[in-house]
Amino acid sequence: MSISITLPDGSVRQYDSGVTPLDIAKSISEGLARNVLAAKVNGNVVDATRTLTTDATLQLLTWNDSDGKKTFWHSSAHLLAEALEALYPGVKFGIGPPIENGFYYDIDFGDYKFGSEDFEKLEAKMQELAKKSSMYLRTEVSKADAEKYFTEKGDQYKLELISELNDGEITFYQQGNFVDLCRGPHIPDTGFIKAIKVINTAGAYWRGSEKNKQLTRIYAITFPKKSELDEYLAMLEEAKKRDHRKLGKDLEIFTFDDDVGPGLPLWLPNGAAMIETLENFAKKTEREAGYLRVKSPHIAKESMYIKSGHLPYYKESMFPPMEMDGERYYLKAMNCPHHHKIFSAQQHSYKDMPLRYAEYGTCYRYEQSGELFGLMRVRSLTMNDAHIYCREDQFEEEFKAVNELYTRYFKVFGIDKYVMRFSKHDPKKLGEKYIDNAEMWLKTEEMVRKVLISSGINYVEVEDEAAFYGPKIDIQVWSAIGREFTLATNQVDFAQAERFDLWYINEKSEKERPLIIHRAPLSTHERFIGFLLEHYAGNFPVWLAPKQVAVLPISDKYANYAQEVCKFLKKYDIRAFVDERAEKAGRKIRDAEVAKIPYMLIVGEREAADGQVSVRQHGGADLGSMKTEAFADKIKQETEI
RNA sequence: GCCGAUGUAGCUCAGUGGUAGAGCACUUCCUUGGUAAGGAAGAGGUCAUGGGUUCAAAUCCCAUCAUUGGCUCCA
Numbered sequence: 001m002s003i004s005i006t007l008p009d010g011s012v013r014q015y016d017s018g019v020t021p022l023d024i025a026k027s028i029s030e031g032l033a034r035n036v037l038a039a040k041v042n043g044n045v046v047d048a049t050r051t052l053t054t055d056a057t058l059q060l061l062t063w064n065d066s067d068g069k070k071t072f073w074h075s076s077a078h079l080l081a082e083a084l085e086a087l088y089p090g091v092k093f094g095i096g097p098p099i100e101n102g103f104y105y106d107i108d109f110g111d112y113k114f115g116s117e118d119f120e121k122l123e124a125k126m127q128e129l130a131k132k133s134s135m136y137l138r139t140e141v142s143k144a145d146a147e148k149y150f151t152e153k154g155d156q157y158k159l160e161l162i163s164e165l166n167d168g169e170i171t172f173y174q175q176g177n178f179v180d181l182c183r184g185p186h187i188p189d190t191g192f193i194k195a196i197k198v199i200n201t202a203g204a205y206w207r208g209s210e211k212n213k214q215l216t217r218i219y220a221i222t223f224p225k226k227s228e229l230d231e232y233l234a235m236l237e238e239a240k241k242r243d244h245r246k247l248g249k250d251l252e253i254f255t256f257d258d259d260v261g262p263g264l265p266l267w268l269p270n271g272a273a274m275i276e277t278l279e280n281f282a283k284k285t286e287r288e289a290g291y292l293r294v295k296s297p298h299i300a301k302e303s304m305y306i307k308s309g310h311l312p313y314y315k316e317s318m319f320p321p322m323e324m325d326g327e328r329y330y331l332k333a334m335n336c337p338h339h340h341k342i343f344s345a346q347q348h349s350y351k352d353m354p355l356r357y358a359e360y361g362t363c364y365r366y367e368q369s370g371e372l373f374g375l376m377r378v379r380s381l382t383m384n385d386a387h388i389y390c391r392e393d394q395f396e397e398e399f400k401a402v403n404e405l406y407t408r409y410f411k412v413f414g415i416d417k418y419v420m421r422f423s424k425h426d427p428k429k430l431g432e433k434y435i436d437n438a439e440m441w442l443k444t445e446e447m448v449r450k451v452l453i454s455s456g457i458n459y460v461e462v463e464d465e466a467a468f469y470g471p472k473i474d475i476q477v478w479s480a481i482g483r484e485f486t487l488a489t490n491q492v493d494f495a496q497a498e499r500f501d502l503w504y505i506n507e508k509s510e511k512e513r514p515l516i517i518h519r520a521p522l523s524t525h526e527r528f529i530g531f532l533l534e535h536y537a538g539n540f541p542v543w544l545a546p547k548q549v550a551v552l553p554i555s556d557k558y559a560n561y562a563q564e565v566c567k568f569l570k571k572y573d574i575r576a577f578v579d580e581r582a583e584k585a586g587r588k589i590r591d592a593e594v595a596k597i598p599y600m601l602i603v604g605e606r607e608a609a610d611g612q613v614s615v616r617q618h619g620g621a622d623l624g625s626m627k628t629e630a631f632a633d634k635i636k637q638e639t640e641i
Numbered sequence: 642g643c644c645g646a647u648g649u650a651g652c653u654c655a656g657u658g659g660u661a662g663a664g665c666a667c668u669u670c671c672u673u674g675g676u677a678a679g680g681a682a683g684a685g686g687u688c689a690u691g692g693g694u695u696c697a698a699a700u701c702c703c704a705u706c707a708u709u710g711g712c713u714c715c716a
Binding site for chain 2: 200204215258468491582
């Protein structure tokens with residue numbers, strides 16, 4: 001009997017029933033067959049060795065398809081497990097999925113401490129087993145047989161997984177002597193795996209729960225070619241060069257000190273200059289957008305956090321309280337309660353609304369020690385914070401304006417790789433994790449969705465990630481080394497107005513609750529500058545660069561002239577300095593290049609003679625000579641944002 | 642908080658039980674120069690901290706602190 005196979009280009013070919021995708025690949029070309037890792041049949045990824053008995057659409061998957069890569073890495077995880085079982089008999093296996101770059105396997109080593117000194121041995125064993133080109137053989141097993149197999153093997157993790165499966169949907173895969181519970185699919189044989197690198201190990205709780213035993217997670221990556229592994233490792237090296245922790249040190253932006261404490265960054269003059277620039281920019285933008293600036297203290301009495309409802313939710317991540325005059329004071333972990341108090345300090349009419357209170361507010365959060373990460377996760381942070389108090393009929397417009405502010409900022413900084421997450425509540429957790437007001441949850445979530453859709457913003461909706469007081473939008477970005485974090489956030493709050501008894505007088509002369517929007521589009525200084533360091537790889541645009549211009553006298557005969565130039569530029573608010581060291585011009589240029597300073601002004605006899613500067617741009621472009629004033633005008637223009 | 646790794650000069654790092662090292666940076670002197678490193682000399686370390694083993698510890702063991710890769714968390 002013959003079946004019709006439709007290929008991605010639309011062509012239809014006839015084959016005998018029982019043909020495999022691999023056979024089909026061979027019929028097209030031997031070269032293709034050598035590269036086929038798996039197949040997509042009617043949209044489902046399956047083994048390339050599965051037989052086809054009915055008409056189908058077929059896509060052959062290779063290393064160039066993400067599903068092909070995933071299959072390759074998943075199969076590699078089985079290879080890793082096979083090698084582990086050979087090297088450390090009796091180990092038990094959790095799960096071993098592919099990830100974005102490579103794969104991992106969670107292992108229970110019993111009492112053995114698996115560490116980095118085991119990596120080479122493991123890699124060698126995997127290489128050895130890969131060379132055998134063992135086929136990945138699929139068998140369907142009954143639930144009873146599956147349970148029997150892993151009971152005999154004593155692997156309680158696999159048994160737990162099996163207990164959640166139904167009879168008839170359980171399959172085993174075997175390569176060499178290793179059998180694993182797996183739904184597949186897999187690559188045809190281990191011979192495809194040519195390059196192997198064990199990356200690192202980490203503790204990981206079984207099924208992701210702190211209550212469970214911690215297993216040893218082994219991360220590794222494999223490739224079908226040695227050269228691809230080399231490329232990957234080179235790419236990792238490149239990413240390390242962008243790491244904000246390295247750049248922050250090299251460019252003298254920030255530092256940490258044991259005597260100050262973990263997660264408490266110290267800003268060096270260059271970092272402080274960036275903060276000042278960012279604040280000026282934000283303040284100007286916010287002023288234009290109708291925000292009013294407010295200021296609030298760093299601490300407050302415990303009673304305020306009880307009133308706000310923050311304390312029961314976040315006590316664990318606040319620094320412990322200080323006792324003073326029989327009162328307990330907390331370092332603030334958020335600015336909202338203070339702002340609410342500013343709102344309630346005055347009486348407001350509906351005509352005053354919306355009121356937008358903005359503050360670069362410094363907060364302190366006791367992040368878990370294991371969570372600290374350079375500038376991205378710290379314990380003292382200064383937020384680009386603001387709270388908008390508005391009437392319900394103003395909410396959409398206000399929320400939309402906030403989104404537009406984000407878009408404007410992101411455009412200025414050239415941020416285009418991000419995901420907007422719309423975080424919603426989980427109705428099952430009303431009264432626990434979330435304020436118990438089902439109606440307001442649904443109402444505000446619908447309002448947010450409406451704004452997102454009408455603004456044409458791409459977003460994903462996620463359940464059970466809202467703040468306790470309302471739905472929110474988070475902007476997810478990635479660090480140079482691939483770690484995901486929330487850059488900015490925009491939240492709705494329908495709970496705290498009630499708690500703080502916030503009201504305004506409406507048209508009918510009645511008290512009415514405002515809706516509140518929390519927003520922090522520029523995140524915190526810590527996180528944002530950390531992000532910008534990586535985003536620009538330290539090559540900041542002129543307006544943001546902590547040092548904008550280096551004036552480099554050819555010799556100390558021209559030091560005075562250099563100082564004159566520098567003084568002149570400073571009058572224009574340009575951040576300039578003179579390199580007066582007794583070094584040659586070449587050396588001064590090199591050092592300015594390494595420090596990533598946008599402009600270098602070389603001044604010597606020629607320039608001093610007629611009030612000029614010779615301009616070199618970071619990166620090497622020689623812009624020639626011009627009057628100092630002309631240069632200052634040029635920079636002024638460039639720093640307009 | 643949990644599992645693993647790391648901690649030596651300002652920075653980057655070498656140093657497997659026997660007198661603490663290199664490069665860069667720093668200081669001083671010489672050199673006065675034209676678009677990515679001029680030369681010489683000098684200074685600089687309680688080898689994270691505290692215990693232990695040893696005739697002897699940067700090195701081996703234990704604890705603590707910090708950093709870091711993950712896990713859990715993230716107002």
